[in-house]
Amino acid sequence: MRLVSVFLGCVLAWSGLAVETAAQSAPPRLVAPGVWFLLGDSAKGYSNTAVIEMKSYLIVVDANYPGRAKELIELVKTLSPKPVRYVFDTHAHGDHSYGNSTWTRAGATTLAYAGVVDEMNRYEPTRWQAAIGRREDVRALGEANVERPRQTFAGDSFVLEDQTRHVEFLHLGWGHTQGDGYVWLPKERILCTGDAAVNGPRNKLWDASLANWPRVLEKTIALQPAFVLPGHGEMGGVEILTGQRQFLLDLYDAVKLQVDAGKPLAEIHVELPEQDSNWVPKDLSFDIEAEYTELTHHQPLGAVEHVWR
């Protein structure tokens, strides 16, 4: 089954038009000694960034779009004179990975869970080509495809450590995308989530496993992070994880109840409880359609064929 509306929903979200409060880029915030959080400008479609200082180098979490990658390359120099050795893509979406080639030209090694490359191989260069049509920063690269992460890890985890810090890169299952990766600093109790958890009504569901995503978030909650650095929106604590999970559970349950009662999509209406309000977009219809599609196809939404133009 072909789903043209998938494309429309994602374009709205990725272009920033669906974002209700346009957060401007703010000065870097020190989360712990040598760990910074940088809020991305959502009006430009940028995701958030974390910078992690090791003994002799830096790790950047999420390559971002090329325009933001260029800004970050300069910005990071004001935080530390150490070189950026690794740039981790939390997942394959353009606002997290399309800056890959910008970073590798600057000397960094892009790194990701192997599932990120699988997703790029599945969806690209179709999405990249669409981004060229609507984003000057992607168009200006003159490249025909997204550059794949140069280094990947299979299995559930990969570790970088030295005398000063221990950093874990985790894959916890199919949530926001099939290739979701997390960065976990167990000593500082800092978790970078990518879009598996965002702080606000900014999530895109179309590559997700909506049934499994809350179970993945349970694993992140079990880590008991003190600081959660989400893919979009302000940083915070574990409430970002529990809130994102509850919104997904409540939406899933509300749509399932009506699907099980035999209602067609056009007749499904959802009122979510007040506790979910931070995650509810003005127009919930794309999210309802996403849930409906997964439930009626009996497979993860991301496994249902999407049409991208």
Ligand SMILES: [Zn+2]
């Ligand atoms: Zn995403």
